[in-house]
Amino acid sequence: MRVPARAAARAAKLRAEIEGHNYRYHVLDEPLVTDAEYDALMRELQELEARHPELVMPDSPTQRVGAAPSEAFKEVSHAVPMLSLNNAFDEQEVEAFDRRVREALGAERVEYAVEPKFDGLAVSLIYEGGALKRGATRGDGYTGEDVTANLRTVRAIPLGLTSRRAPRLLEVRGEVLMLKSDFEHLNRAQREKGEKEFANPRNAAAGSLRQLDSAVTAGRRLTFFAYGIGAQDGAPRFRRHSELLDYLEEKRFPVARERAVASGLREVLEYYRRMAPKRPELPYEIDGVVYKVNDLAGQEELGFVSRAPRYAVAHKFPAEEATSVVAGIEVQVGRTGALTPVARLDPVSVGGVTVTNATLHNEDEIRRKDIRIGDTVVVRRAGDVIPEVVRVIASRRPGNARRFVMPARCPVCNAAVEKPEGEVVARCTAGLYCPAQRKQALLHFASRRAMDIEGLGEKLVDQLVDRKMVETPADLYRLDAGSLSALERMAEKSASNIVAAIEGSKRVMLARFIYALGIRNVGETTARDLARHFGDRLKAIMGADDQTLLEVPDVGPVVARSIAQFFHEPHNRKVIEQLLDAGIVFERAASQPGRSRVAGKTFVLTGTLPNLAREEAKRRIEAQGGRVTGSVSKKTGYVVLGADPGAKHDKARKLGIPVLDEAGLLELLND
């Protein structure tokens, strides 16, 4: 049957349009259409192809949904071997690498292409005449497995090269990954289906790519980043690695935004130090950075030793996971009475820090992961997050491993523990009568973002509560240097410093004071919204009922209930009264909100500002009645841009939101 020219033209147009949307969504992270609009285009193409099967092309986006399951993967050999990288674990090893490179090239200083080291799995993509012909895993570097059908389902991978004169042969190399968010999502789904969870995004990506049924792969969200070229014929001649990456980017391959060029050892190490703190914020896992001699002739001159190139090195980050043994499980009581089981671990270094405790979150979590005392476990510490136990290594469970049971009474005050139906958290019911809750409440009250009383730390609070010198925050204001200096490890000087800090905290913004009270469900933002809504009048907030509180922006029924309940409680009212009697007065924001150009505007800060710390910028914006939020939307007033801005900048541009640099922000604040 002949295909009408109109149908063929429409199919070609749809294919181009859909692939364009794939590119915008999966590579640029800037979708133009809604999911529904995308689905409609896809459906139209599917229908067209069903009516005219001759129209089905291997590079049609409809073919990304997976092909018929196969029996086994075919073996393929790599024309250019896929080698590995040598590792450097510290700066000395990088220095030695740079020295070897400089000596071999006879150069004083070498330029390097620097990029993240993706923690996924390496693949090779072969394009012949511009069409994706074969995709393979790395395997042992010489022979891999043909996973073409699976790689076709990865929407970040172009099915064809956009250009009129495509090279006869181009082998693109890169890494298949699963984003952290997609990994969480997948594991949640696995859990709900009662199926096995994946240990980390890399395993999930590997497991998804090595599926004999590519429809399964299609159901998993994988992505791809290109970092090099293998075999080629008819591709442009590049002089530098960075040019080759530019070319791949132009051909619509995802290439790390974080890549850069660094000249000499100093800049290379600066790149490492810049990337290390970004690691937890990146949407995908990286386990280090890679430095490659940028000059390709130089690369060739350096060549290989055994299985790794001499021209490149992977500078690894400290591992975020390590194994240790659960020596015991203790229960900590938090500010709201929540009982948190904590694993006491044999000391182990994770991510460069010695870890001896890891949170187990709650009883359900312990049961789900089946963690027992005596177990060998994988401990994870990523960025500044509290270390946690990821999983048990079941094969190493000793015969005498013991299960954990949540105590029925509070381990600190012996009051009853309750766990309401449907909730996961068990709580001590004693409230502020429980010394543990009292201590936490005091620490919260004094914390930097609340009353900001410097020097009032854990050790001091422990003593003050244990000796019954302080029961409520109001008691803090009755302390004098004489009684403080009688405490352990308290010199006269530090005692008077603390008294001065307590005195200094008496002038405070109402929002901070409300936050300091530690009302359940009231964080900094809600505290600020309350103060603003009630015109900085504490009495009005204390007297508000649920209905009135619901008028405050972003306050829902649960939060309104917590607030009303808190101020209804006679004990709380009494403490507040005592605090006011002690001389606490509320300061107004520096300039009257409403008059400043910042007032009422929402700011998003992205990247590092040259002089202002993020906290400081936030404080100054808020002092003038502005708000700082994390994500860019139509409601954003300004995006403030520092060095290395992320995707937020692109989004601001797309939405036409004014963008400021630090100078611009300061001008606005000083106006």
Ligand code: IVH
């Ligand atoms: S270049 C001959 N660049 O690391 C040079 N590899 O240990 C080969 N990897 O198998 C690779 N990110 O899977 C290169 N930006 C990057 C990389 C990277 C991750 C992986 C790759 C390779 C392994 C080598």
